Amino acid sequence: MIYKKTLEEIRIMREGGAKLGAILQQLLEYADVGVCLNDIELRANKLIQDSGGTPSFKTVSGYRWATCVCVNDVVVHGIPTPYKLIRGDILTIDIGLLYQGFHTDTAWTKIIGDESPEKFKEKRHFLEIGRKALYQAIDLCRIGNCIGDISESNQSIIEGAGFSVVKSLVGHGVGRALHEDPQIPNYIRGKKENTYKFQGGETIAIEPIYVRGNGDVYTSANDGWTIATRDGSPAVFFEHSIAVTKDGPIILTKAEL
Numbered sequence: 001m002i003y004k005k006t007l008e009e010i011r012i013m014r015e016g017g018a019k020l021g022a023i024l025q026q027l028l029e030y031a032d033v034g035v036c037l038n039d040i041e042l043r044a045n046k047l048i049q050d051s052g053g054t055p056s057f058k059t060v061s062g063y064r065w066a067t068c069v070c071v072n073d074v075v076v077h078g079i080p081t082p083y084k085l086i087r088g089d090i091l092t093i094d095i096g097l098l099y100q101g102f103h104t105d106t107a108w109t110k111i112i113g114d115e116s117p118e119k120f121k122e123k124r125h126f127l128e129i130g131r132k133a134l135y136q137a138i139d140l141c142r143i144g145n146c147i148g149d150i151s152e153s154n155q156s157i158i159e160g161a162g163f164s165v166v167k168s169l170v171g172h173g174v175g176r177a178l179h180e181d182p183q184i185p186n187y188i189r190g191k192k193e194n195t196y197k198f199q200g201g202e203t204i205a206i207e208p209i210y211v212r213g214n215g216d217v218y219t220s221a222n223d224g225w226t227i228a229t230r231d232g233s234p235a236v237f238f239e240h241s242i243a244v245t246k247d248g249p250i251i252l253t254k255a256e257l
Contacts, residue, residue, distance in 0.1 A: 002173060002181045004201030009102065010243045013175070013203060013252050016099030017106070017241055019051040021255030024095055024106055027067075033087050033113050037069045041080035044095060056096025056103045056178045063225065068094040068107075075166055075209060075217055075235040077225045087113030088120060090127075090234050096178055103178045105205045106253035107239035126163070126212060127236055133157040133186075133208040134238045141242050141249035143200045147184055148192020154208045155187040164215035166235070169227070171207045174241050186210070198244045203252065207239035 005013065026047060027040055044066045048055050055066035070078035070092040071085070078092075085091060094107035109127055111120050136157065137150045150171075158165050171184030182196050186208050189195075211217075213233025220226040229235055241252040 002196065002202060003175055004199070005175060005203050005243065006201070009175070010201075010203065010245070010250070010252075012100045013102045013104055013241070013243065014250065016053060016097050016102055017104035017252030018254065019053060019099060020095065020097040020104050020106055021253045023047045023051060023097070024093060024108060024253075025255045027093050027095070028108055028110055031085060031091055031093065031110065031112065033085055035085050037071070037080045037083050037085075040069055040093065041065055041067050048097060051097065051099070053097045053099035056098045056105065059098060059178060066095065070094065070235065072234050073229045073232050075211065075227045075229060076169060076237065077227050079223055079225050085112045088123070090123060090236065092235075092237055094237075094239065098178075102176060103174050104241040104253050105174050105178065105239060106241060106255075107207065107237055109236045109238060123234075126234065129158060129161045129163060130208050130210065130236045130238045134206060134240065137206045137208065138240065138242055138249050138251060141198065141204070141206075141244045143198050143244065143246060146192060146195045146197045147182055148188060148195035150206065151185045151188050151195070152192055158186065158208060158210045163210045163212055166209045166211060166215050166217055168217060169209045171205050171239070173203065174205045175203050200244055200246055202244040203241065204244070205239055205241045207237050209235070209237040211235045
């Protein structure tokens, strides 16, 4: 069932999402050469506590961290470890906030030590495709459009650039639960006109998830959470929580990234 939100509920999610966006921005600025993934997690917990919210991810059964931190071939659900970042690492920080009864969810990817336009040129292009897909998908979050429009757009942009969508991982509804209906695939499943059509009041997390390789992934047997590429190729994803309104899409987790 898709739970539509009232204007007041969207206002609360927008307030919580703004806090979360600011937290993510601070964590991305902090993440640099020599920084330990565990220290990113510690800082995230402190920032969330100071915000007046609680970590969304700790509401997931069996997960005890505030963040997912994914480096290079790790696609999603990377748990914090003692690993220290090195120059050229591709880092994604994924984080959620439960605030006044509502969750928001966001993620962003950066290149560690990317200090000039000429450095890591291919990696910069790899990331740019995800940002392009995300913002084009957000613009499609309008009454009368359907989830299939988002799926088609993400697939077209990602595969058109020569990269692969990870088809086993999807975006999702977000609100009173961290993961709600509907699912938001990054590729077309069947006919897009048969997918859910937005009516207004929906709150969703859009996350184009893609890799440089063939898109085949596996879950680590060591921790039961970390999902990585089988071929060792790098992975990227970007995520914002969005509200669909009569005035168009609202980025709930907006931050100056």
